Amino acid sequence: MKSNKWLFPVIIIAVIIIAGYSSFKGTYNKMVQMQETVKASWSQVENVYQRRFDLIPNLVETVKGYAAHESETLTAVTEARAKLGGMVNISDEVLQDPEAFQRFQQAQGELSGALQRLMVVSENYPELKANQNFLALQDQLEGTENRIAVERMRFNESARGYNTYIKQFPRMIIANMSGFDEMAYFQATEGADTAPAVKF
Structure with missing residues (x-):
């Protein structure tokens, strides 16, 4: 009879440990799954x-053929693209910085702003607007801009x-212990709701 006295507390402790481990494991795995979903969404944004980055050289060359003296606008697009350099496909660690x-x-x-100005400038060149190559590039660019908006929203x-998920108690304890940090969001660019001004 005496030997059974310690058995009940041991069983209770074992059940608590197993339940705690199971809960920790489930929460941790869910965090990993959600983090991987965010990273996959980020990859789509980068794609x-x-x-868009790849379309720009052809677009600039096509416009240059018809509107060469719009050098300021063409230069702005080229410089904005060059400034991106290696900032198109970057580490997903940037999401936590x-x-x-x-x-x-x-x-x-x-x-985006430089490309908008380029599209506005193109309106003043009927021959450019009739160019099949330009029209195809313009359609591709518009489609890409729409995809960017969609993928940013999904991200x-x-x-x-x-x-x-990681901020809710008690999951925040597991997140802090395991290095699950908050991810950044895309914000609307300041002035994105106003059309670019173009001076001639």
């Missing part, structure tokens, strides 16, 4: 930015779900 993420977003925003949704 569409890379597509708000300052680096802000720099990435700002550089992409500058390129923000996955990042928001992940951030909310």
Whole structure:
């Protein structure tokens, strides 16, 4: 009878340990899964930015053939693209560095603004607007800009779900212990809601 006295507390302790381990394991694995979803969304954002990056040289060359004296606008696009340099496909560690993420977003925003100005300038050149190569590039660029908006929204949704999950108690304890950090979000670029001004 005496030997059974310690058996019940041992069983209770074992059940608590197993339940705690199971809960920790499940939460940790869920965090890993959600983090990987955010990284996959980030890869899609990078893919569409890379597509836009690759379209720009052909677009600039086509416009240059018809509107060579719009050198200021063409230079702005070329410089904005050059400034991006290695900032199209970068490490996903930037997602947990708000300052680096802000720099990435700002550089992409500058390129978007320069491309908008280029499209506005092209409206003044009927021959350019009739050029089949330019029209094809313009369609591809518009499609790419739409994809960028969609992929950024998907990224923000996955990042928001992940951030909310790791901030909730008691999961935040596991997240802090295991190095799961908050992810940055894409924000609307300041002035993105206004059309670019073009002077002639």
